[in-house]
Amino acid sequence: NAGVTQTPKFQVLKTGQSMTLQCAQDMNHEYMSWYRQDPGMGLRLIHYSVGAGITDQGEVPNGYNVSRSTTEDFPLRLLSAAPSQTSVYFCASSYSIGASYNEQFFGPGTRLTVL
Amino acid sequence: KQEVTQIPAALSVPEGENLVLNCSFTDSAIYNLQWFRQDPGKGLTSLLLIQSSQREQTSGRLNASLDKSSGRSTLYIAASQPGDSATYLCAVNSNYQLIWGAGTKLIIKP
Numbered sequence: 001n002a003g004v005t006q007t008p009k010f011q012v013l014k015t016g017q018s019m020t021l022q023c024a025q026d027m028n029h030e031y032m033s034w035y036r037q038d039p040g041m042g043l044r045l046i047h048y049s050v051g052a053g054i055t056d057q058g059e060v061p062n063g064y065n066v067s068r069s070t071t072e073d074f075p076l077r078l079l080s081a082a083p084s085q086t087s088v089y090f091c092a093s094s095y096s097i098g099a100s101y102n103e104q105f106f107g108p109g110t111r112l113t114v115l
Numbered sequence: 116k117q118e119v120t121q122i123p124a125a126l127s128v129p130e131g132e133n134l135v136l137n138c139s140f141t142d143s144a145i146y147n148l149q150w151f152r153q154d155p156g157k158g159l160t161s162l163l164l165i166q167s168s169q170r171e172q173t174s175g176r177l178n179a180s181l182d183k184s185s186g187r188s189t190l191y192i193a194a195s196q197p198g199d200s201a202t203y204l205c206a207v208n209s210n211y212q213l214i215w216g217a218g219t220k221l222i223i224k225p
Contacts, residue, residue: 033212042119042204042215050211058212090159097211099146101166104206104213106151108158 002026006091006107013081013114021076021110023091029105031097032074036060036087037109043090049074050097081114088112117142117209121216129224130197136190136219138205143183146208150179150190153202153218162190162203195223 007022025032033048045058049068063085065077074093078085091107118141128134138148150162163172163179165188171180178191192199202220206213 035213035215040217042217043206043213044215045212048212092213097146097208101164102147102208103161103164104149104208105161106159 004091004093004105004107006089006110008110009108010111011113013078013112015081015083015114017081019078019081021078021089021091021112023074023076023107024072025074025091025093025105026072027093027095027105028071029093029095030071031095031102032068032091032093033058034064034066034074034076035090035092036085037090038087046076046089048097078112083114086112086114117145117207117214119205119207119214119216121203121205121219123219124217125220125222127222127224128195130195132195133191133193134195134221136192136203136221138188138190138216140186140188140207140209140214142209143186144209145183148179148181148188148208149206149213150177150188151204151206153204155201159204192221197223197225199223 004025030051034046035043047066049055089110092104094102094104149164151159165181176193202218204218206215
């Protein structure tokens with residue numbers, strides 16, 4: 001199993017550009033989520049999905065869109081990049097979220113810089 | 116609203132010492148708590164997961180405890196080594212999402 005994969009690993013954008021961060025998992029997990037990590041802060045939830053066709057907002061959803069057309073893929077779209085979106089982005093998956101035995105698995109992260 | 120705090124923010128100890136990292140949370144209604152390790156510029160490595168019904172979990176030199184009633188978890192590292200130097204993060208599974216502490220940066224001096 002490849003686990004959770006993310007592409008690209010690094011990306012530099014100019015203000016106003018759009019792009020999609022890719023996330024895929026091969027563990028047949030229902031729950032997938034996107035986090036951003038900024039220096040000195042804990043990870044913050046952007047969007048999450050509890051299954052194909054179902055998504056919801058997390059703590060910091062503004063400026064980001066998601067969709068979940070398949071169980072495996074959960075792309076994160078930046079609509080119009082801003083310098084405040086410079087961050088490291090992590091994708092995670094688990095079998096579900098509302099159970100005590102569920103361990104979250106994380107991708108390697110995408111380092112995004114917006115100039 | 117669930118809040119997670121990790122104290123201290125940074126810790127430096129000589130090699131060989133035993134040490135304890137702390138994680139506190141405000142709402143005891145959790146599914147589980149997970150401890151992660153993050154090396155500089157790298158991703159997250161899961162260390163231990165403690166289910167809400169458990170009191171502790173062990174993996175090698177690591178032991179994590181959970182006291183839901185007091186809203187606390189500790190990560191005990193025995194016989195620390197320079198390779199243990201990293202940032203340690205705790206995350207609480209609460210209300211269908213993970214809530215994270217800001218982490219403790221651990222430096223083990225040879």
